[in-house]
Amino acid sequence: MELMKSKIEQAIELMNEDFRVFSTLVLKQFDLLEKVYKSQGDLRDEKLNELDMNEKVLDGLEVKMREEIVRSIVLYGPRASDLRKIMAYHDMSSYLERMGDLTKNLAEYAVQLKSETPVLVDIRGRLFELLNVSEKMAQNAIFAFTCEDNLLARDTIAKDNVADSLLEEITRRLIEVPVADMNQEDLRDIVCMSGMAYNMERIADHATNIAESALFLMEGRDWKHRDTREIM
Known part of the structure; x- marks a missing residue:
């Protein structure tokens, strides 16, 4: 029995190490995305290529973690507490991989932004504010999971309302733009900013999902689809 427990511990330790590599690379993708926004020419192309290469690594890490998870459940018959950890890592791998995909999408949109029309430049400022909120939520959610910090996890979940409000504002303002006065470049930017x-x-x-999984790991309660006030 002791030998089986040791195997489970080793498997969970390996998942934890993979999660650290996975999450560190996702956070690096955010840093590269910011550099794509700010750079031009060859430097921008270099950062885009790095994003693409990292995305392939992220895809491979997700597959690796899923294989480890299935093998651990099938071979070692984990106890309830260990199974909770394993399922949390299962969820994490999906959320992190999707974040990587979304970051790559954002980079592809970003290189198309050209318009200097004042109303669109102003909306772009709010767009970058939404990016900052989302990126900070992702960082905090990952740290909450890694450090088992339930207060930081709850703070991350609460911030989702800020992101929702910014999305609603940006969408409304893009809809209200007088498109009849816009040129082709402006219209392309509107579509890109919406995406x-x-x-x-x-x-x-x-990020909210990761924070909820962190709470599940720490407290053993599933907070998904709960009212934010109940979680807080």
């Missing part, structure tokens, strides 16, 4: 806002809000949603 970017959606992808950013999805990152915030996945």
Whole structure:
């Protein structure tokens, strides 16, 4: 029995190490995304290529973690507490991989933004604010999970309302733009910013999911689809 417990502990330790590598690379993708926004020419192309290469690594890490999870459940028959950890890592791998996909989408949208029309530049500022909120939520959710900090997890969940409000504002303002006065470049930017806002809000949603999984790991309660006031 002791030998089986040791195997489970080793398996969970391996999952934890993979999660650290996975989450660190996702956070690096956010840093690269910011550099894509700010750079031009060859430097921008270099950062885009790095994003693409990292995305392939993220895909491979997700597959690796899933194989480890299935093998651990089938071979070692984990106890309830260990199974809770294993299922939390299962959820994490999905959320992190999706964040990676969304970050790559954002980079592809970002390189298309060209318009200097004042109303669109102003909306773009709010868009970057949404990106900052979503990125901070992702960072905090990962740290909450890694450090088992339930207060930080709850704070991350509470911030999802901020992301939702920003998405609603940006969407409303894009709809209200007088398109009859816009040129082709302006119209392309409107479409790109709409797509970017959606992808950013999805990152915030996945950060919330990670924070909820962190609470599940720490407290043994499933907080998904609960009212935020109940969680707090």
